[in-house]
Amino acid sequence: xxxxxxxxxxxxxxxxxxxxxxxxxxxxxxxxxxxxxxxxxxxxxxxxxxxxxxxxxxxxxxxxxxxxxxxxxxxxxxxxxxxxxxxxxxxxxxxxxxxxxxxxxxxxxxxxxxxxxxxxxxxxxxxxxxxxxxxxxxxxxxxxxxxxxxxxxxxxxxxxxxxxxxxxxxxxxxxxxxxxxxxxxxxxxxxxxxxxxxxxxxxxxxxxxxxxxxxxxxxxxxxxxxxxxxxxxxxxxxxxxxxxxxxxxxxxxxxxxxxxxxxxxxxxxxxxxxxxxxxxxxxxxxxxxxxxxxxxxxxxxxxxxxxxxxxxxxxxxxxxxxxxxxxxxxxxxxxxxxxxxxxxxxxxxxxxxxxxxxxxxxxxxxxxxxxxxxxxxxxxxxxxxxxxxxxxxxxxxxxxxxxxxxxxxxxxxxxxxxxxxxxxxxxxxxxxxxxxxxxxxxxxxxxxxxxxxxxxxxxxxxxxxxxxxxxxxxxxxxxxxxxxxxxxxxxxxxxxxxxxxxxxxxxxxxxxxxxxxxxxxxxxxxxxxxxxxxxxxxxxxxxxxxxxxxxxxxx
Amino acid sequence: xxxxxxxxxxxxxxxxxxxxxxxxxxxxxxxxxxxxxxxxxxxxxxxxxxxxxxxxxxxxxxxxxxxxxxxxxxxxxxxxxxxxxxxxxxxxxxxxxxxxxxxxxxxxxxxxxxxxxxxxxxxxxxxxxxxx
Numbered sequence: 001x002x003x004x005x006x007x008x009x010x011x012x013x014x015x016x017x018x019x020x021x022x023x024x025x026x027x028x029x030x031x032x033x034x035x036x037x038x039x040x041x042x043x044x045x046x047x048x049x050x051x052x053x054x055x056x057x058x059x060x061x062x063x064x065x066x067x068x069x070x071x072x073x074x075x076x077x078x079x080x081x082x083x084x085x086x087x088x089x090x091x092x093x094x095x096x097x098x099x100x101x102x103x104x105x106x107x108x109x110x111x112x113x114x115x116x117x118x119x120x121x122x123x124x125x126x127x128x129x130x131x132x133x134x135x136x137x138x139x140x141x142x143x144x145x146x147x148x149x150x151x152x153x154x155x156x157x158x159x160x161x162x163x164x165x166x167x168x169x170x171x172x173x174x175x176x177x178x179x180x181x182x183x184x185x186x187x188x189x190x191x192x193x194x195x196x197x198x199x200x201x202x203x204x205x206x207x208x209x210x211x212x213x214x215x216x217x218x219x220x221x222x223x224x225x226x227x228x229x230x231x232x233x234x235x236x237x238x239x240x241x242x243x244x245x246x247x248x249x250x251x252x253x254x255x256x257x258x259x260x261x262x263x264x265x266x267x268x269x270x271x272x273x274x275x276x277x278x279x280x281x282x283x284x285x286x287x288x289x290x291x292x293x294x295x296x297x298x299x300x301x302x303x304x305x306x307x308x309x310x311x312x313x314x315x316x317x318x319x320x321x322x323x324x325x326x327x328x329x330x331x332x333x334x335x336x337x338x339x340x341x342x343x344x345x346x347x348x349x350x351x352x353x354x355x356x357x358x359x360x361x362x363x364x365x366x367x368x369x370x371x372x373x374x375x376x377x378x379x380x381x382x383x384x385x386x387x388x389x390x391x392x393x394x395x396x397x398x399x400x401x402x403x404x405x406x407x408x409x410x411x412x413x414x415x416x417x418x419x420x421x422x423x424x425x426x427x428x429x430x431x432x433x434x435x436x437x438x439x440x441x442x443x444x445x446x447x448x449x450x451x452x453x454x455x456x457x458x459x460x461x462x463x464x465x466x467x468x469x470x471x472x473x474x475x476x477x478x479x480x481x482x483x484x485x486x487x488x489x490x491x492x493x494x495x496x497x498x499x500x501x502x503x504x505x506x507x508x509x510x511x512x513x514x515x516x517x518x519x520x521x522x523x524x525x526x527x528x529x530x531x532x533x534x535x536x537x538x539x540x541x542x543x544x545x546x547x548x549x550x551x552x553x554x555x
Numbered sequence: 556x557x558x559x560x561x562x563x564x565x566x567x568x569x570x571x572x573x574x575x576x577x578x579x580x581x582x583x584x585x586x587x588x589x590x591x592x593x594x595x596x597x598x599x600x601x602x603x604x605x606x607x608x609x610x611x612x613x614x615x616x617x618x619x620x621x622x623x624x625x626x627x628x629x630x631x632x633x634x635x636x637x638x639x640x641x642x643x644x645x646x647x648x649x650x651x652x653x654x655x656x657x658x659x660x661x662x663x664x665x666x667x668x669x670x671x672x673x674x675x676x677x678x679x680x681x682x683x684x685x686x687x
Contacts, residue, residue, distance in 0.1 A: 116570035116621055128599070131626030132570050205572015205596050246575045332575070336670040369670045371652050372622065445578055452579050456673045465671045474653040474669075481622060554595040 036248040045405035050412050062398040066306040068299045069399035070357040071322040076395035082360035083385045088113035088138035090485045092148035095138040111161040113137035119206040121167040121540030124489040133486035141493045142535045146174045155179045159190035166208040168195040173526040192233035198259040202440045203245040211432050213547035219270040222277040224523035233282040243286035244332045246448020249297045254421030262431040274313050278320035287349035288330045296410035298356030327353035328362040334369045338464035339475050342366035354394050371478040500533040508532045516546050563614040566594040566603040571621035583674030600630035613685050617647040632663035644684050
């Protein structure tokens with residue numbers, strides 16, 4: 001049968017079905033269903049709902065343009081995703097213990113959580129660090145703390161992801177200096193720095209400098225790494241926090257890709273060549289509860305990015321067009337009520353990430369609506385990944401859901417909606433302008449509020465919260481960070497300052513200042529400063545004095 | 556402005572960047588007819604207390620998901636007390652373990668709400684406490 005005849009035939013029978021058997025049953029009961037972006041979901045999907053006839057151009061094969069089915073030909077049959085639990089708390093010593101525990105338990109990569117003062121470029125003795133030291137991550141004031149954090153962890157054997165944005169250059173410099181001390185050359189280093197400042201302005205909050213100098217720091221890192229750290233992911237363009245802040249799946253994708261476009265444009269403006277830096281761009285997405293929609297989102301992301309890189313930026317290297325990504329399950333979906341139910345939520349979300357072809361994965365722990373995870377809860381989270389990898393069969397073939405009428409239709413629909421957003425943002429003058437106008441913030445805020453209202457009206461159900469609730473005792477055995485840690489960290493910082501060569505520190509900071517003012521690449525000067533044990537606060541202080549600080553408007 | 560309109564300050568103490576909850580609550584209180592001032596991120600306890608006094612609010616709501624609540628929330632409570640503004644209704648929310656909730660309520664907080672609390676519940680709690 002010819003394509004056209006086949007389509008007409010399907011159309012005809014679908015119509016009969018809808019008016020006949022379906023209509024009859026519908027009278028007995030029927031619930032409305034929507035995507036996260038409030039598009040009604042049809043009662044059934046067929047080959048008519050997507051470009052079934054464009055298989056070769058639009059879908060094709062794994063490892064080939066447009067990469068919708070996955071970035072590598074073999075995917076998990078070749079190698080499973082990297083199991084990477086985001087961890088860090090209290091002190092470098094405690095965090096080092098947790099890392100070695102996780103590696104012993106079969107984790108395959110590290111992911112460092114820094115405390116907020118570190119993320120905002122403040123030393124632990126700063127007045128604004130009061131009460132925050134070691135709370136949401138590990139405090140790093142100087143290279144001395146990094147030495148403890150990676151004690152007995154050979155940097156040529158692990159890959160390390162660091163969630164650090166505004167001061168990313170400084171932490172990367174510390175990692176390079178530490179590797180040198182371990183006898184590992186920079187070109188052997190594998191890992192990722194988040195280095196994604198734009199979403200900090202509208203979704204995560206750890207900005208320091210205004211957008212222009214922040215973008216300059218980012219492109220300095222791109223240029224430096226393309227020569228010195230060829231295996232390093234220079235940025236992790238993150239939708240994760242955008243979703244957590246209240247965006248729906250389409251907004252998550254659209255704003256992430258718009259950020260990505262802004263970074264590419266900044267790098268091109270700085271004189272870099274697309275195929276020099278684009279292969280090392282990486283992404284980071286959220287895995288929320290709607291399994292199929294999330295799988296479609298990951299697939300759509302790959303096809304969109306491949307297209308953007310090829311058509312908009314003229315990339316030629318296939319690696320420049322591959323959207324490689326890390327996934328974390330959705331923190332915002334965890335409930336404080338009946339916390340153990342979160343294990344099930346995380347399983348569904350993790351499965352979405354795997355069916356969507358993620359390169360690495362963090363699974364949240366069930367107790368995280370109460371506190372940072374305990375050793376027990378983080379072990380269950382890691383085991384969840386191991387069960388999916390070894391028992392579920394989800395890894396047996398590449399893109400196992402590809403070809404599902406619903407999934408393919410969702411993938412195309414999301415792509416279309418993301419493109420609409422991208423056009424709108426371009427019309428506004430790009431992502432930096434859209435953020436400055438408060439457009440992105442308002443879009444997310446509106447969606448977050450509507451979601452909350454739907455939960456309160458019980459249009460959306462959260463098990464254990466607005467349905468199936470019960471009286472219960474909150475979980476015991478939560479992780480606690482000893483407030484004493486802050487004092488100890490401040491003492492360590494003092495010791496470092498007493499034992500270093502002050503003259504060398506002063507000179508290295510002056511050199512940095514000069515480099516910044518002359519608009520030269522800052523990375524080498526920052527590496528020298530950290531080697532002299534200049535502190536994070538001192539280095540960021542120099543940059544603050546030149547660049548100023550971002551003042552966030554409230555919308 | 557209606558004469559008996561309830562005035563609320565929603566604040567983010569410390570360095571925490573999670574403001575979804577704070578903004579959703581602020582919007583819900585506005586929709587319930589209250590006048591709400593949101594501080595934005597990274598406020599010190601001193602800034603929050605002086606804003607509360609200057610803006611003459613009846614309610615202060617703090618949000619923290621960064622684990623610094625014990626330290627920062629208590630500081631706000633004691634500063635309010637110190638400045639003679641114990642009459643201000645002091646509430647909070649975020650990622651706060653049960654044990655800390657009790658401690659904060661002993662330290663002067665009228666109520667710490669846990670994740671999953673409906674905004675409707677927060678609205679009616681405030682109305683009841685302020686209007687009696």
